Amino acid sequence: MAFGRAIRSAARNVAILIALALVAASGPARADESIEIFDAHLHYNWEPKPYYSVDEVLALFKKHRVTGILATSRPNTGTHALVDAKPPGLQVVPFIRPYRVRADIQTWFGDPFIFDLVQEEFKRGYYRGIGEFHLSGRAADTEWVKKTADFAVEHDLYLHAHADDIAVEILMQHNPRARIIWAHTGFGLSTDRVAEMLLKYPKLWGELSYRSGIVDGSGKLTAEWRTLFERFPDRFLLGSDTWINERWERYGEIMAGYRAWLAQLPPKIAAQIANGNAKALFSASR
Incomplete structure (x- = not known):
């Protein structure tokens, strides 16, 4: 009997060790798959037309556990559509894109009409920022860029800048009171x-x-x-930058790539960045 009890006890111990090994092996992967992501750099462009319908885009977010988006589009029609959809389980944070067509990327910072566009869009009442906009070096040093920065500060808006460090x-x-999300964190x-x-x-804040x-x-x-993530855990955001159709096609791959290196960080830091x-930044209260 004693011998039998010893055998059963040993078997239980082996089973426990196997179970612990399986948990250790599967735990990080399970956490990696389940961590939610806020996509803080998303374009749903309507020039000339969306690659996916609104319903298809929302299904893509749900599939890849994206629970928030910083939504922009060129022109702003795509952003309107995402806001109007009021998708359950998805926080939509709309930003004003200072572009009508792609060519505006090269000229917006010296174009008074674009500043009028920003002011007109703001009247919709739901925007939380301006951008993504492109600036390089001294091109940022214009009257209309300053007016845009001042307008953002006056109305409690963020700036989303695709810019080099000089332009930032x-x-x-x-x-100096401007709040800037630095698209691509300087590449x-x-x-x-x-x-x-x-x-x-x-x-x-650096968007990655x-x-x-x-x-x-x-x-x-x-x-x-x-080292940078551990030193500044509260200063980084993730984004897909779906500026071309190929980025939409690879959306799941982009999110999986983020989760792969997030899993290598302490869980608290990983969750902050994710x-x-x-x-x-985009809490309900303003």
Whole structure:
């Protein structure tokens, strides 16, 4: 009997060890698959027409556990459609795009008509920011860019800037109270310079679509970006940047890529970057 009890006890211990091993093996993958994402750089362009219908877009968000979007479009018709859909379980945060057609990218910062467009769109009453807009270097140093920055501050709006570090500095000089989401976080800018900018400007957040250097060739989070995320866990956002149809086709792959390196961070930091920081910025209260 004692021998039998010993056998049963040993078997139970083996079963427990196997179960623990399975949990250890499956736990990170399960958490990785389930972490929700706030897409803080999304374009639903209507020029010339949407790639997916509104219903198809909403189904794509649901499939890939995207629970919030920073919604923009060129022109703003696509944003109107997403807001009007009032999708359950999805926070839609609309931004005014200062473009009618793609050519406006090259001229908006010197065009008084675009500033009129921004003011007219704002009358809809639901916008939380202006952008994404493109600026490079001294092109940011114009009357109309300053007017846009001042308008944003006056009306409690964020600026979403696709800009180099020089242009970001100029935006902050236009109005030190400006709150800026830095699209692509400088693309290939050094992490030292990114850290310098984040330290200098407490109201600057880095959005990470197309950002190079975060992972190495094997998909491992690089040491310098791990350090940056641990140093500034509340200053980064994720985005898909669906500016062309190919980005919509790869939407699930883009989200999976984020989840792969988020899983390599401490869970609290991963959750902040995945959705917590965006939720904090775009909370219901203003």
